[in-house]
Amino acid sequence: MKEERQLQKSIGFWAALSTVIGTAIGGGVFFKTPVVTQVTGSANMTLLAWLLGGLITICAGLTTAELSAAIPKTGGMVEYIHHTYGEAPSFMIGWAEMVVYFPANIAALSIVFSTQFVHLFSIDKSYSVIIALIVAFSITGINLMGSKFAGGFQTFATVFKLIPIALIIVFGLMAKESAPVPLFPIQAGENTSFFTALGHGLLATMFAYDGWIQVGNIAGELKKPKVDLPKAIIFGLLGITVIYLLINYVFLRTLPIEQIMGNENTAANAAEVIFGHTGGKIVTIGILISVYGAINGYAMTGLRVPYAMALDKSLPFSKGLSKLSKKSIPYAATLLQLAIACIMIFLGAFNTLTDMLVFVIWIFYTMTFAATIILRKREPDMKRPYKCLWYPVTPIIAIIGGIFIIISTIITQTGLALIGLGITLLGLPFYAYARKHRETE
Numbered sequence: 001m002k003e004e005r006q007l008q009k010s011i012g013f014w015a016a017l018s019t020v021i022g023t024a025i026g027g028g029v030f031f032k033t034p035v036v037t038q039v040t041g042s043a044n045m046t047l048l049a050w051l052l053g054g055l056i057t058i059c060a061g062l063t064t065a066e067l068s069a070a071i072p073k074t075g076g077m078v079e080y081i082h083h084t085y086g087e088a089p090s091f092m093i094g095w096a097e098m099v100v101y102f103p104a105n106i107a108a109l110s111i112v113f114s115t116q117f118v119h120l121f122s123i124d125k126s127y128s129v130i131i132a133l134i135v136a137f138s139i140t141g142i143n144l145m146g147s148k149f150a151g152g153f154q155t156f157a158t159v160f161k162l163i164p165i166a167l168i169i170v171f172g173l174m175a176k177e178s179a180p181v182p183l184f185p186i187q188a189g190e191n192t193s194f195f196t197a198l199g200h201g202l203l204a205t206m207f208a209y210d211g212w213i214q215v216g217n218i219a220g221e222l223k224k225p226k227v228d229l230p231k232a233i234i235f236g237l238l239g240i241t242v243i244y245l246l247i248n249y250v251f252l253r254t255l256p257i258e259q260i261m262g263n264e265n266t267a268a269n270a271a272e273v274i275f276g277h278t279g280g281k282i283v284t285i286g287i288l289i290s291v292y293g294a295i296n297g298y299a300m301t302g303l304r305v306p307y308a309m310a311l312d313k314s315l316p317f318s319k320g321l322s323k324l325s326k327k328s329i330p331y332a333a334t335l336l337q338l339a340i341a342c343i344m345i346f347l348g349a350f351n352t353l354t355d356m357l358v359f360v361i362w363i364f365y366t367m368t369f370a371a372t373i374i375l376r377k378r379e380p381d382m383k384r385p386y387k388c389l390w391y392p393v394t395p396i397i398a399i400i401g402g403i404f405i406i407i408s409t410i411i412t413q414t415g416l417a418l419i420g421l422g423i424t425l426l427g428l429p430f431y432a433y434a435r436k437h438r439e440t441e
Contacts, residue, residue: 013228015151018159019297020236025161028208029244030267030287031112031350033251038261039200041189043181043252049201050248054241056202056401057209061237062388063369063395065230069386070375072229076301077368078308084371087314088431093364094309095427100420101361102302103337106295107344108353110135113291115350119265120284132345135292139299140338146327150300157293164286165247168267171274172250178273179256181249199408206405207354208244209237210361230386250274299337306333314434352416359409360420366402369395 033046040046064080073079078097082090114131117123123131143150188197251260254270263269267287272280307330310321317332325331344353372388372395388394410417 011147011151012223013232015155016228016232017236018155018157019151019301020232021162021239024209024236024240025165025243025290025294028210028354029165029247030290031264032204032208032354033248034260034263034266035204035351036201036248037252037257039192039204040197041192041257042187042197043179043257044183044186045188045194045197045201046252046257047181047183047245047248048186049198049205050244051241052198052202053205053209054237054244056398057206058234058237058241059394059401060365060369060398061233062390063372063398065233065386066372066384066388067368067375068229068233069227070382070384073308076304077364078305080368080371081364084374085367087435089367091309091314091431091434092424092427093367094305094314095430096360096364096424097302097305098309098337099340099427100423101357102298102305103340103344104353104357105298106136106139106302106337106341107132108350108357109291109295109298110341110345111350111353113288113295115264116284116288116291119268120281120288129345133342135295136338136341136345139292139295140334142296143299143303143334144325144327144329144331146329147300149327150296154293154296154300157289157296161286161290161293162243164271164283165243165290168271168274168283169243169246169250172254172270173246175254175274177253179253181252199404200412203358203405203408203412205244206358206362209240210358227385299334303330303334303337306330306336313437315430355409355413356416356420359406359413359417360424362402362405363424366399366406369398369402 036049037043037046040049064077067080068076071079071083078090078094081093110132111128113135114128117131118125118128142153188194251266251270254273255266259269260266268280268284271283275282306315306321309315310317310319310330310333315321321330321332321336323330323332373392375382376391
């Protein structure tokens, strides 16, 4: 009998850390800044939204790291929810990640890449969709070459993308302040209440911070998952928060807030002020590399979700989706992810896709945070190589943050929330089919 191929344990700490940082730092920090400033209306409220977003994310990371170390299995959050809540909720998170979260991220960031590429090289906008599709296909090709190659590319992209960000921060802080940034008193813009502005601003930041949890999807391929996974999450999130605060402070002190609101070219415009016209072009290239690396991070972690579900025979055509290539890559699952992303590229827009995926995924994030508390009570003897710092305060903050994001989206974007829920619930018939098929085998 032919021996079944297994996922190789070939990913080290630095590749895991770069996946956390590289997946989070992509288009969000550049393309959500205009949205955050627009909904908050003031510089200090903008910085407060980014700070609170980082604090909630750090609490979420510290909480989830306990589960990542205790249950270091390929599939990440799917496995945590399966262990805690059972098969049906586990299937639903896997389904939501497979058909909404990862394809929407790949599609949204491919759209961002094509938009900036067209702007940089003065190409006709009618080619934007074609460029976005080329990006999605090329990223898929990189991942089909194997996890070691894709992880190495992720490390390279992460290091390279930090160079223009570092240049903006360092020289931006040294440059003469063009627009004053009063830190106090913290207040919203005109015709906006404090809590409404803060709520909308915080919600907008969450896409920029998102992505870190998906490093758990490659836990089964980490050399030392119980040690490296918590370290990658914690150090990665601390670094991301500091970077986001600094770069937003530079944007706000370089350009008047009125020039940032709704301006997709904020980073390039700020760079032109700091470095001149050529500097703006160089930074835009850096942004393209940053976005490309982020897409790779989502593709690399996302393709493992349908693979893990197929191993459990939770999907139709599980036999095909669980097959591995000679490079130990689930190629059918990879192509499925690409197909859904391509459909979304044709149908979606950046902010629509990102808002929907943040809403859907934070439902399951909140369940994951609660799982830490549930398992502490239900399975006190479970081996926990890493325990959540400042328990139970940390998971409670993460849960409150998650509930706030969910309720805010339902109130402010009811239609979008219903669409996200509808697509997620479409997984139930597939779950029933797969379960019935397993029982008749």
